[in-house]
Amino acid sequence: MLNIKDLHASIGEKEILKGINLQVKPGEIHAIMGPNGSGKSTLSSVLAGRDTYTVTSGEIEFEGKNILELSPEERSIAGIFLGFQYPIEIPGVTNVNFMRTAVNEHRKAKGLEPLNAAAFLKIMREKMEVVEMNPSFSSRGVNVGFSGGEKKRNEIFQMAMLEPKLAILDETDSGLDVDALRIVATGVNKLKRPDNATIVITHYQRLLDYIVPDIVHILYNGQIIKTAGKELALEVEKRGYDWLING
Amino acid sequence: MTENNYIYAPSEHPADKFRCKVPMKGTRQLFVIDGGVQGTAAPLSIKFDEGNCSDEILQVIGVRTSSGPKELSSESSFSFGQNSQGRLILCSHTFAEDPFITKEKIKISLAPNSSVDIVLMQNEHNDAEHISEFEIDIQRDASLRMVFLTLHGGKISNNIKVNLNGENASCDLNGLYIVDGKQQVRNLVSMNHKDPHCYSSQLFKGILDDASVASFSGLIHVWPDAQKTQAYQENHNLLLTKEAKVYSEPQLEIYADDVKCSHGATNGRLDENELFYLRSRGIPKKEAQLLQQQAFAYAVLDKISSEELKERMVSLTEQRLRGEFSKCKNCCKNCC
Known part of the structure; x- marks a missing residue:
């Protein structure tokens, strides 16, 4: 599904990703762990098409097609979803308007008619239940005045609405208390299907107790320095990253 | 409302008269054609009687036509009696592509304890120049909320002078201006707090595209006796191009020492983080x-x-x- 080959990316003059190789198959859950500044968030932004980063070499293939030239919206339509570490507040744009616009753009790309208001609200309510979100949030400005937990739930809600093939969840656990973490993780697990895949980016093992990965990668200094099964996450939890970096 | 001063749009419209084809529910329309009230050609003067609390909205539609002069000066007045409540929609349109210059003086006075809500919509063509001078007098315990929507027009200037004359008078002024091409919009506000315990707020926002120009100049003047004044002002502008220009000039003159006043102005571009967030969900740029x-x-x-x-x-x-x-x-x- 996703095939990253020797990906290099920089911001300004500074190279952050220094040759990433990663393959993700349908049905898999990958975890990418690594200390601060290792390039985890850069990798997720580059996958989603953020133009503040320049890809200097390498390839990203998604379902057999090179996506490097695609805009963020084209990547979304293609089935890539980024759950933001810091979801953006957009005062004045209501959640419902935001999602209706997004869902209808996805439908348009598939040659479907836009959903009418009633049909849309019905789907929206169903999907809000996935993350136990209060329906009153739909009429509020996107993420405006939301707590950390509510913002992350809103990310997973959006993911539920857009039904991506590949979801990249960037530090979805940061700023969450145990209850919010459970709700968010349950949401992600409910959305799991044999034909979609998830990349979970995280600092800590904690989230991986709830979302169990098939494969764990350690990212350090812009490269993946180790790949193993889920036991690797437990080992990192016990021993930290030093033994990997210096070993 | 005093009938003499109030000419309703007739329910039957002669074919040659203007009317609104899509009136809002609960509104009455009154047309001012090239500066004179349709039917009488007299200057517009509206009085709301003491205690009048009708829910009906009066919509005054000012129209410039090709039969009027190129340059036109007009005066109109709105007065609201004690304890009255009034709601107005004031629209100005041009229905010919001729170059027009319209100079307008509008007096609005609120007697004690009246409450007034006015929405003003300016929607004219690129060759239209419209200069409006508002003189607004708000007395004790009276409150005014006004929203200026400047949607289209070649050169539009709103000179808004507000006097808060009497304790607990309040004025909430808001404006949105959208300009593109070579359009120009100017809002000049002078908010005068003459008595104690008055409240005022100003929120003006502009979206500027192409080589348009906008300016906002807002004065808050607090007189020596006007203690416990609360006065706030904000002006924010969104510049969509490098060629668009905006001048934002907040001014505070405060001669009393127990007041709450603030002002803020920002001129900026569309937020890149917001934009990426929206696009990442599949919404085209x-x-x-x-x-x-x-x-x-x-x-x-x-x-x-x-x-x-x-x-x-x-x-x-x-x-x-x-x-x-x-x-x-x-x-x-x-x-x-």
Whole structure:
């Protein structure tokens, strides 16, 4: 599904990703762990098409097609979803308007008619239940005045609405208390299907107790320095990253 | 309302007279054609009687036509009696492509304990110049909320002078201006706090495209006796191009020592983080930018108290931001 080959990316003059190789198959859950500044968030932004980063070499293939030239919206339509570490507040744009616009753009790309208001609200309510979100949030400005937990739930809600093939969840656990973490993780697990895949980016093992990965990668200094099964996450939890970096 | 001073739009419209084809529910229309009231050609003077609390909205539609002079000066007045409540929609349109210059003086006076809500919509063509001088007098315990929507026009200037004359007088002034091409908009506000315990707020927001120019100059003047004044002012501008220019000039002159006053001004571009967030959900760049602009405008539109009118204005604003000429749904624009 996703095939990253020797990906290099920089911001300004500074190279952050220094040759990433990663393959993700349908049905898999990958975890990418690594200390601060290792390039985890850069990798997720580059996958989603953020133009503040320049890809200097390498390839990203998604379902057999090179996506490097695609805009963020084209990547979304293609089935890539980024759950933001810091979801953006957009005062004045209501959640419902935001999602209706997004869902209808996805439908348009598939040659479907836009959903009418009633049909849309019905789907929206169903999907809000996935993350136990209060329906009153739909009429509020996107993420405006939301707590950390509510913002992350809103990310997973959006993911539920857009039904991506590949979801990249960037530090979805940061700023969450145990209850919010459970709700968010349950949401992600409910959305799991044999034909979609998830990349979970995280600092800590904690989230991986709830979302169990098939494969764990350690990212350090812009490269993946180790790949193993889920036991690797437990080992990192016990021993930290030093033994990997210096070993 | 005093009948003598109030000419209703007749229920039967002669074919040659202007009327609104898509009037809002609960409104009455009154047309001012080239400076004179339709039917009498007299200057417009509206009085709301003491204690009059009608829910009806009076819509005054000012129209410039090709039969009027190129340059026109007119005066109109609105006075609201003690304990009255009034709601007005004031529209100015041009229905010919001729170059027009319209100079208007508008007096608005609020007697004690009256409460008034005014939405003003300026929607003219690129060759129209419209200079409006508002002289607003608000007495004890009276309150005014006004929303200026400057949607289209070659050169529009609003000179708004407000006197808060009497304790607990309050004035909430809001403005949204959307300019593109070579359009120019100027808002000049002078908010005079003459008595204690008065409240005022100003929120003016502008969206500037192409080589348009806008300016906002807002004075808050607190007189020595006006203790416990609360006065706030904000002006925010969104510049969509490098060629667009905005001048924002807040001024505070405070001669009392126990007051709460603040002002803030920002001039900026569309937020890149917001834009990426919207696009990452599949919304094309153009639509995402439009959503951002609508969101920016909404804070002002949200001040419109009538839900139906707000909805209409939100939709007109959207059309305007999409680069279409704004007109109400199903309106043929020629008002006849």
